[in-house]
Amino acid sequence: MTTLLETKATFRAADAVCFDVDSTVIKEEGIDELAKFCGVGDTVTEMTRKAMGGTMTFKTALTKRLAIIRPSREQVNKLITDHPPQLTEGIQELVERLQQHNVQIFLISGGFRSIVEHVATQLNIPLSHVFANRLKFYFNGEYAGFDETQLTAESGGKGKVISLLKEKYGLKKVVMIGDGATDMEACPPANAFIGFGGNVTRLQVKENCKWYVSSFHELLQELEKI
Numbered sequence: 001m002t003t004l005l006e007t008k009a010t011f012r013a014a015d016a017v018c019f020d021v022d023s024t025v026i027k028e029e030g031i032d033e034l035a036k037f038c039g040v041g042d043t044v045t046e047m048t049r050k051a052m053g054g055t056m057t058f059k060t061a062l063t064k065r066l067a068i069i070r071p072s073r074e075q076v077n078k079l080i081t082d083h084p085p086q087l088t089e090g091i092q093e094l095v096e097r098l099q100q101h102n103v104q105i106f107l108i109s110g111g112f113r114s115i116v117e118h119v120a121t122q123l124n125i126p127l128s129h130v131f132a133n134r135l136k137f138y139f140n141g142e143y144a145g146f147d148e149t150q151l152t153a154e155s156g157g158k159g160k161v162i163s164l165l166k167e168k169y170g171l172k173k174v175v176m177i178g179d180g181a182t183d184m185e186a187c188p189p190a191n192a193f194i195g196f197g198g199n200v201t202r203l204q205v206k207e208n209c210k211w212y213v214s215s216f217h218e219l220l221q222e223l224e225k226i
Contacts, residue, residue: 007211010192020178021109023199026085030111058155073141090216131161158186
C-alpha cells in the first residue's frame with residue numbers, strides 16, 4: 001500500500017499526469033449540463049450520482065442517460081457555444097507548471113469528446129492526448145448512440161487507457177487525478193491516485209485514497225518542492 005508521502009513523491013517525479021474532466025478539470029458534469037440544456041436535467045443527475053457512486057456499471061449508466069437525453073448534433077454544439085465548460089480554479093496554472101517540467105498531460109473522461117476537446121484547447125493540451133466518448137449522429141444530425149468501442153465507454157476504461165499510454169509512450173510514473181470512483185479504480189495501472197474534491201466531494205473516494213485535495217493550489221505547492 002502506498003503512503004501519502006509516497007504518493008506525493010510520485011507526483012513530483014511523474015512523467016505523465018492524467019486528469020479526469022467532469023467535476024475535476026471543469027466545475028460541472030458535462031452530461032448533466034447537456035441533460036439540463038435538453039430539458040431532462042433532474043432524471044439524468046440522479047443517474048449520474050448512481051454511476052459515480054458505483055451502484056451501476058458505467059456503460060449501463062451512460063446508455064440509460066443518453067437514451068433519455070437523445071442530444072442532436074445541433075444541441076451539443078449550441079451547449080458548447082452558449083454554456084462553455086467552466087475551468088476549475090487553478091487548473092490552468094497547474095497544467096502550465098507541469099508542462100514546464102516536461103510532464104505529459106492527458107485528459108481521460110467518461111464524458112463527450114466534443115466538450116473535452118474544447119477544454120483541451122483552452123489548456124494547450126494536444127487533442128491526441130484526449131480520451132473520451134464519441135457521440136454518434138445520423139446524417140440529419142439526430143442522435144444515433146455513442147461509440148461503444150471506445151475504452152472510456154467501459155467500466156475500468158480509464159485504467160485501460162493508462163495501460164495503453166504506458167505502453168505507447170514508455171511512461172514509468174503516471175498519476176491519475178479525479179473526483180470519482182472510476183478515477184480511483186485506474187490506480188493501478190496508474191502509479192498514484194490523487195482524489196480531487198474542489199467541486200464535489202465523493203465520500204467513497206475521500207475515505208479510500210491516500211492523498212485527497214480540495215484545491216489545485218495544494219498540488220502547485222507540492223511542485224514548489226522540485
